[in-house]
Every structure is written in C-alpha cells, then in structure tokens.
Amino acid sequence: MAKKKSTNGKRVARAAVKEIKKGNKAVIALVAFLLVAAIAVGAYWYFCVYRKRYVTEELSIHFMELGNKYAGDSTLIKIGDTEILVDAGSRKSSAETLVPYIRNYCTDGVLEYVVATHADQDHIAAFVGTASAPGIFDSFDCRTIIDFPLTNKDNGALVREYFEKRDEEVSAGAVHYTALQCWNGTDGASRTYALAENVTMNVLYNYYYENESSDENNYSVCFLLSQGNNHYLFTGDLEESGESKLVEYNSLPKCRLFKGGHHGSKTSSTDALLSVIQPEIVCVCCCAGSPEYTTNSDNTFPTQAFIDRVAKYTDRIYVTTMATDVVTGGNKSWNFAPMNGTIVVRSSGDAPTVTGSNNSTILKETDWFAANRIWPSDA
Numbered sequence: 001m002a003k004k005k006s007t008n009g010k011r012v013a014r015a016a017v018k019e020i021k022k023g024n025k026a027v028i029a030l031v032a033f034l035l036v037a038a039i040a041v042g043a044y045w046y047f048c049v050y051r052k053r054y055v056t057e058e059l060s061i062h063f064m065e066l067g068n069k070y071a072g073d074s075t076l077i078k079i080g081d082t083e084i085l086v087d088a089g090s091r092k093s094s095a096e097t098l099v100p101y102i103r104n105y106c107t108d109g110v111l112e113y114v115v116a117t118h119a120d121q122d123h124i125a126a127f128v129g130t131a132s133a134p135g136i137f138d139s140f141d142c143r144t145i146i147d148f149p150l151t152n153k154d155n156g157a158l159v160r161e162y163f164e165k166r167d168e169e170v171s172a173g174a175v176h177y178t179a180l181q182c183w184n185g186t187d188g189a190s191r192t193y194a195l196a197e198n199v200t201m202n203v204l205y206n207y208y209y210e211n212e213s214s215d216e217n218n219y220s221v222c223f224l225l226s227q228g229n230n231h232y233l234f235t236g237d238l239e240e241s242g243e244s245k246l247v248e249y250n251s252l253p254k255c256r257l258f259k260g261g262h263h264g265s266k267t268s269s270t271d272a273l274l275s276v277i278q279p280e281i282v283c284v285c286c287c288a289g290s291p292e293y294t295t296n297s298d299n300t301f302p303t304q305a306f307i308d309r310v311a312k313y314t315d316r317i318y319v320t321t322m323a324t325d326v327v328t329g330g331n332k333s334w335n336f337a338p339m340n341g342t343i344v345v346r347s348s349g350d351a352p353t354v355t356g357s358n359n360s361t362i363l364k365e366t367d368w369f370a371a372n373r374i375w376p377s378d379a
C-alpha cells in the first residue's frame, strides 16, 4: 500500500514537472518574443526616427587663427562638401593664413555660402586681400553671399573695396542677398538654407537690419546653425541693445555653442541673451590681453565682465590667440601666440567635441587666466 502511494506520488510529481516544463517553454517563448519585438521596435526607432532626426554626417566649425595680433573673426563651417565662411578678418594680409587653411577643407574651391556680418575691418579685410595675398573673393568660387543691410561706413575705403570685390564675384555668377532680404524671403533669398539632411542655417531677425545704430557692431548678421537638436549661435559683434532685440524678436533655443559676442567685450554676451541660450561651449576669437583698443585690463578681450556672465552657464570657454610682450602706456609693441589656436568644434548630432590646434585647455585653466582674470566664486 505504502509502495503504491509512492508510485502514485512519483506519477504526480512527474506530471507536475511536465507542467512546469510546459510552463517554462511558454515563458521562454514569451520572453523571446518580447525581446525580438523590443529589438525590432528599437531598430525601427533608431533608423527611422532617431537617425533621421538627429544623426547627420560630421559638422565641423573652425574658429580660425588670423595670422596676426589683432582681434577679428573668421569661421569656416563644413558639412559634407558644403562650406560656409563667416567673416574674413582681421587684416587684408590675414588672407595669407586663411586661404591655405580653408583650402585644406574646401577642396573643390567652392564656398557655397559666404557671410560678412558687418563692415568693420576685422571682419571683412581678408575678403579683399592684398596683391601678394589674394583675398577670399579672388581665391574661391563663392556661390551665395549674405551680408549686412546697413553700414555707417559706406564711404570707407575698405568697405568700398569689399563692395567692389563682392560685386565682381556676383558678375562671375554668385548671388548676393542682404540678411534683411533673407529674413523677408524677397528677391530669391531665403530665411533658411538646408546645408545637409537635418542641418540648416537660419538667418535671424536683427532689429538693426532696418533701423540705424550709431554702433556699427549692431548691424551684424545673426544666424543659427542647427544640426538636429544641436544649435550653434553666431551674432558677429552684436552689442547689448542688439542682443536684447534679438531675444525679443526671435524664439531662440538652448545652444550647444555660442560664438562669444564681440570678441568677449563687456558690452556683448549679456545676461538677456545668455539666459535664453544657456550655452555649453563659448568660443572667443580675439588676442587675449592685447592693448589694441585699450590698455585698461578691465576692457581688454576677453573681459572679466564677459567671463563673469558666461561662467553662470559654462566653464567651457575657448580663445584663439593671446598677446605676448605687452608694453602698456600707449605703446602698442606687442606680439601674439596661439592660446587654443584654431578651435575646431565637431559633431555628428551628438555632444560636440572641441579641439584646439595648439591645445584644448579651457580658458580658466590657462596660465594667462591665472595671471589676468578671476573665476567668479559663485559660478
């Protein structure tokens, strides 16, 4: 009797194990199904949604050294075979430095877009160049030229030369629009230019495109470069009132990068703008500590006031050049050396990387900073 009980017990146990195995198989099948489904949904999302929206080919932004000790801007933007040159400072002879650098990246000799932000020498001189160092317009086939609608320097010799060279380029086949024509979408101009899939250049509205200012800097062409959800803001030398109008008239997003306003002056990169764009990276094109415009350390680029304001958002400040052997007292006997050197920002839609041709040290970690500026304690 006891034996039979045992046999029955075994049978029941075997049946139970069979049931469990059956159950296990069902669970395994369900897990496998869910896994395959998750992979399929993930792959669909990555290839059909994420990649289409956010991943692009590599975008690079080059804040170039200018070959001399003067503050000025020249920035090359490259995506695929499309290049945009923004400004060509700081002197006519900067063409000697800029043209070979640009040729390394613009291998077909075609600059699809050229932007001249405003009529100051440190932004347009190398478009003109010299007899021995042909400028940008003589060195490249420029296709679409976008520049400042207004200037107070109409009669200046350099601006006239710039207009002449620009118009020669137009006669050779380029198209020319002012930033206001772009904003208004008139005469064939566009507010938005598609540079590559998911990459656009968007001309912003600057109040001073059509209203006079006593400060030439306020006439600067402003635009937003967008690569998916990554935004990069360029405002030339726009000053405080221009920045405040820019915020008022445009819906600006958070920006991965801001080209430090007006070479890091104390009258640009204001709280009104920074609090909206909250930049992660700020690149400054200047000769740090040079007495070019003033011997007052508080006013030399990049200013303490600029650093104090930017520090609320990021310590990733990079500077192209620095002054050496500064002699104060009105004597402009100084030389220059690279700080970061040419600064290159790269991204394929992910977080951008920053590399300097000399080094990639952030400003607050440099010897120059230790000797000349203070990082705000509440930053």
Ligand SMILES: [Zn+2]
Residues within 6 Å of the ligand: 071, 072, 073, 120, 122, 123, 237, 262, 263
């Ligand atoms: Zn400038």
